[in-house]
Amino acid sequence: MSARNETPHQIIKKLGLKKCNGSWEAAEENLTIQQVIEVANDVQDRLTGATVKARSLEIMGTCVGMRVCVEGMQPKEAIAAVKNGDFDEQFN
Secondary structure: OOOOOOHHHHHHHHHOOOOOOOOOOOOOOEEOHHHHHHHHHHOHHHOOOOOHHHHHHHHHHHHHHHOOEEOOEOHHHHHHHHHOOOOHHHHO
16 A cells, blocks of 8 residues: 555555455445544545535545445445435534
8 A cells, every 4th residue: 555645545544455346346345434434534634525524425436436335335325325414413
């Protein structure tokens, strides 16, 4: 893993892996909403979102390209769920 502290590296670190497999069919990587919030707080100085929820959505967007699921859902589904308010209690 690179010495850089960029968002994808923080996600991999949070997962406890050296790299992600890059395939939806073989994807076993999964972050919880709490882990997404922790990564968002760790890299908040490099994100544009004004709130924890907005920054967490940015992290989930990064998960799309990395093929990392969030709460057992593909990231786009998790983003829709967050925008729908399904996880609002975790952002307070």
